Amino acid sequence: MTRISQMSDREEAIVESFTGSRLPPDDVVVAALRAGDESMFAALLDTWSRGMLWLARSHVSTNDSAEEVVQDTWLAVIRGIDGFEGRSSVKTWVYRILVNTARKRGVRENRTVPWSSAFEHREEPSVDPACFQSADDPFPGHWKNVPTAWSTPEGEVLAAEVRGLIAAALAELPPRQRAVITLRDVEGCTSEEVCEILEISAANQRVLLHRARVAVRGRLEDYFETARRSA
Amino acid sequence: MKSVQFIDGKAVHVVKRFSCDEWVELVTAYLENDLDEPTRQRFEEHLAECECCGHYLHQFRVTVTALGALPPDPPPDDMRDRLLSAFRNRRDSRVEERRSS
Numbered sequence A: 001m002t003r004i005s006q007m008s009d010r011e012e013a014i015v016e017s018f019t020g021s022r023l024p025p026d027d028v029v030v031a032a033l034r035a036g037d038e039s040m041f042a043a044l045l046d047t048w049s050r051g052m053l054w055l056a057r058s059h060v061s062t063n064d065s066a067e068e069v070v071q072d073t074w075l076a077v078i079r080g081i082d083g084f085e086g087r088s089s090v091k092t093w094v095y096r097i098l099v100n101t102a103r104k105r106g107v108r109e110n111r112t113v114p115w116s117s118a119f120e121h122r123e124e125p126s127v128d129p130a131c132f133q134s135a136d137d138p139f140p141g142h143w144k145n146v147p148t149a150w151s152t153p154e155g156e157v158l159a160a161e162v163r164g165l166i167a168a169a170l171a172e173l174p175p176r177q178r179a180v181i182t183l184r185d186v187e188g189c190t191s192e193e194v195c196e197i198l199e200i201s202a203a204n205q206r207v208l209l210h211r212a213r214v215a216v217r218g219r220l221e222d223y224f225e226t227a228r229r230s231a
Numbered sequence B: 001m002k003s004v005q006f007i008d009g010k011a012v013h014v015v016k017r018f019s020c021d022e023w024v025e026l027v028t029a030y031l032e033n034d035l036d037e038p039t040r041q042r043f044e045e046h047l048a049e050c051e052c053c054g055h056y057l058h059q060f061r062v063t064v065t066a067l068g069a070l071p072p073d074p075p076p077d078d079m080r081d082r083l084l085s086a087f088r089n090r091r092d093s094r095v096e097e098r099r100s101s
């Protein structure tokens, strides 16, 4: 018992230094995992599990089911790290395992997301046309309710209310939009990584990302408008 | 949307000026550096002339920044414990393997 509690103290100190900042380069990560460095494994767990959970949730029907997908993915990572060949980044490799695990499970649950189908609504505008003046108005195509300046002090920690609004907005998004915006904007993947993880084209990735950002912006609008008026 | 087409993943414009409702469709492509040069110029011309769209772009950036500023959220404790213990078991069994071989 003593040994374990000592380890977890040390482990927590190191985890602190990784999370919130950046993980070390891939070769360092892989070498540490192969050498059995528990603090490194814990750092990956703590950094990536949220994104993995949200992504898994896009494919399966319940939160419990998504948690099991994440857990199975990490178990596969533990088993597979010795055979990792470095053909992609560690992050992409882990997320690819996740997507495959989640898809298989989604099929079992009869909940399949049509990832590969030509995407729906491509021709429809991402921003509600009601936001703009119509042909009968003085300035067709110009804003009807004009966007205002949001006051947002730089570097300020996100207000709990904003975090809640973002979580609600993400939860309402169609699965593929949620997957893309989670990987890109929340987890900080590059567009190349997202295309590889989700097996979608660059153009498709951009359309999904744009629609998702438009939706999240819309959810934040009321909050910032109110903040502005009361300022 | 008729004035903007995507060709080979690049947004290509086919008319002279953007109206705001056309311009907003290109914001992510602009931020991704995916606009071809003439389209990027038109995009920025509209931006320079239109305060509303300037605010919109700023709001869009605030949104992206806010998404990236969500605090880390570790997995549930029981799952975390199970996985750390699986990691330790795997390590220990590999040490055993090496010793016995």
Ligand SMILES: [Zn+2]
Binding pocket: B019, B020, B023, B046, B050, B052, B053
């Ligand atoms: Zn405008």
